[in-house]
Amino acid sequence: MTAEGIMTVEARLRRYGLRPTRQRIALADLLFAKGDRHLTVEELHEEAVTANVPVSLATVYNTLHQFTEAGLIRVLAVESAKTYFDTNVSDHHHFFIEGENEVLDIPVSNISISNLPEPPEGMEISHVDVVIRLRPKSR
Incomplete structure (x- = not known):
């Protein structure tokens, strides 16, 4: 197990420069309790809501974006209508199962990326995000 x-x-919140408010602690507990997801x-x-944590949808939204800005989690844009937040901030890629809206990790060692373009001046x-979309095989 890592020190983190x-x-x-x-x-952990303090380490990432966030003040550990009651709501941040409660949401972080829920977010990280089940491992990487x-x-x-x-x-x-x-x-x-199920855990009886009194927070609004706006508070959850704001807190997740604060966690993202601090580097505690990262944003994964898979669909234009939904944003997923990833508790695993290491370099890795994703499978996205269409129709089920499920995201699965792909270890970075399984994909090789080369010939990236030069970024603009300055x-x-x-990081590079690879999302491989999956669907059931058609018969």
């Missing part, structure tokens, strides 16, 4: 894995949620604002809000590539 045994770190309390409060300490991908979820939408609506899915985390539903988990919060810019650098922060």
Whole structure:
């Protein structure tokens, strides 16, 4: 287990420069309790409601974006209508199962990317996201 894995949620938030408010701690507990995963604002809000955490959808949205800006999670844009938040911030890629709206990790070692274009002047590539879309085989 990594040092971050045994770190309390409060300490983890502080490490990333976030003030550990009651709502941030509650949402981070829900977000990271099940290991690496991908979820939408609506899915985390539903988990919060089920766990009797009194937060609005707007608060969940704002908190996830604060976590993203701090580097605690990352955004994965798979569809234009939905944004997924990924608790695994390491370099890796994704399968997206169409029709089921499920996102699965692909280890980075399974994909090789070469010949990336030169970024514009003054810019650098922060990371490359590969999303491979899957659907059931047609007969």
